[in-house]
Amino acid sequence: MQKMLKRTKIVATIGPATETEEVIGQLIDAGMNVARFNTKHGTPEWHRERVQRVRKVAAEKGLPVAVLLDLQGPEIRVDLRDGQAFSVRDGEEVFFTFNKQSTEEKVIFIPENVVDTLQIGNFVLLDDGACEFEIVKKEDDFLMAKALGDFEVKTRKTMNTPGIVIDMPSLIDPDRVQLDGAVETGVDFVGLSFVRDKEDIKILRDELDKRGLKDTSIVAKIENQSALDNLDEIINASDAVMVARGDLAVEVPFEQLAFWQKLIITKCRLAGKPVITATQMLKSMVESPRPTRAEVSDVANAVYDSTDAVMLSEETTIGKFPVKAVETQAKIAAFNEEYETSYLDEWEDETDPSLVAHAAVYLMQNEENSIDSVVCLTETGNTVNLLTRFRPKVDVHALTSNELTYRKLALNYGVIPHIVEFAGGKIEEPNAMVEILKEKGIVKSGETVLVIYGTIWKTPGLTNSLSIVHVK
Structure with missing residues (x-):
């Protein structure tokens, strides 16, 4: 039987250091559950070929590995004259403009609508907050800003305007090109950057539908104040959520970041939506073989917050x-999960699957039952989402005949997905079903298994039954 060494899942970003089949296999062995592809870098052809490699290696290992295509979104990147970086001193003034004919010595080129939107007294941050400016003067075609510190300004770095909403489309043309490129291989999740409200989710869902990707799940990336203001509706409209702490940490005061992380994770659990904690979790390991103590604490803290998954980017x-x-994240997660105490006393839905999931948790918490593992039959993964939000301390074996559901459930905390086939029709005898699972190695003799199922196999929405089975 496949036994889970950690319950928190790991999302690892594929790049030049990890693009070969050999290293992809090593990442899976180390604990990668989701392969992320960042479309800020690479062509659709590059991503498509690497997605195929992930699919091939995962199939050879007989393990579910989901693919997350992370769209660039409408971020603002600055340009410098001839791409040349320059240094500024504290209090020095620089110009922000859309006029490429500007003759100012230290000038930063930005879109016209950004110049139009910003006002005197607003703050501008570049390069994830490494450069901070305050707008001190505004004219029709430029902004004059005062540097708040000594730093180097580099070309093509991101620009953030904390507290100021810039009118920009939720998807840009390169995003649509990347979606076109994903049609051939298919992807399990698509990450939507800089989400502001549920309408942004709808726009992406419509684009997926146009391409025959309607069953692809949307991961809403929470990384600006608008998303925080509309958090509940975004969670409800999306399929999963990412706490994207890179941009979020410069959009809100840094002292608030841990608060928002905990709140987002809790709200996602209440709604039964998987949640990923991301950005700079082990960044020092880009260069060092060991993480810093602060990084170890950061990963552990996400586990204690009850995140479904932790993510690696540059690492x-x-x-x-x-x-x-990946091995380091897996070790930190596996150790700390045993000491995490997760309470969830409220939930937002009263559907049959939700009530069944809650009843299952009650049975697991009753020591007299001594449940060793859970087996949940699922077609869409919905019941598993509702169950695992309670973060059970035993392995949850999700059985499905749907390949897409099989891979998507790789993101859920504590879930071991399996592709299985049962005869169609009514399921009347869970003991007979468990015997089949024993033959497949999913359960073993002597175990006490909690089985969650519906009376009709492969019919979504009919999960309504629980049985405790002692495997002979």
């Missing part, structure tokens, strides 16, 4: 120790 795209970074 596995360009890092010197990508496999070790």
Whole structure:
């Protein structure tokens, strides 16, 4: 029987350091459950070929590995004259403009609508907050800003405007090109950057539908104030959520970041939506074989917050120790999960699957039952989502005949997905079903198994039954 060494899942970003089949296999062995592809870098052809490699290696290992295509979204990147970086001193003034004919010595080129929107007294941050400016003067075609510190300004770095909403489309043309490129291989999740409200989710869902990708799940990335203001509707409209702490940490005061992380994770659990905690979790391992103490605490804290998954970015795209970074996250998660106490006393839905999931948790918490594992039959994964939000301390074996559901459930905390086939029709005898699972090695003799199922196999929405079975 496949036994889970950790219940928290790991999302690892594929890049130059990890693009070969050999290293992809090593990442899976180390604990990668979801392979992320960042479309800010690479062509659709590059991503398509690497997605195929992930699919091939995962199939050879007989393990579910989901694919997350992370769209760039409408981020603002600055341009410099001839791409040349320059240094500024505290209090020095620089110009922000859309006029490429500007003759100012230290000038930063930005879109016209950004110049139009910003006002005197607003703050501008570049390069994930490494450069901070305050707008001190505004004219029709430029902004004058005062540097708040000594730093170097580099070209093509991101620009953030904390507290100021810039009118920009939710998807840009390169995003649509990447979606076109995903049609051939298919992807399990699509990440939507800089989500502001549920309408952004709808726009992406419509684009997926147009391409025959309607069953692909949407991961809403929470990384600006608008998303926080509309958090509940975004969670409800999406299929999963990412706490994207890179941009979020410069959009809100940094002292608030841990608060928002905990709140987002809790709200996702209440709604039964998987949640990923991301950005710079083990960044020092880009260069070092060991994480810092603060990074170890950061990963552990996400586990204690009850996140479904933790993510690696530069650590596995360009890092010197990508496999070790995954192993490190896995070790931290596996140890701390045993001491995490997760309470969830409220839930938002009263559907049959939700009530069945809650009843299952009650049975697991009753020590007299001594449940060793859970087996849940699912077609869409919905019942599993509702169950695992309670973070059970035993393995949850999700049985499905749907390949897409099989891979998607790789993101859920504590879930071991399996592809199985049962005869169609009514399921009347869970003991007979468990015997089949024993033959497949999913359960074993002597175990006490909690089985969650519906009376009709492969029919979504009919999960309504629980049985405790002692495997002979």
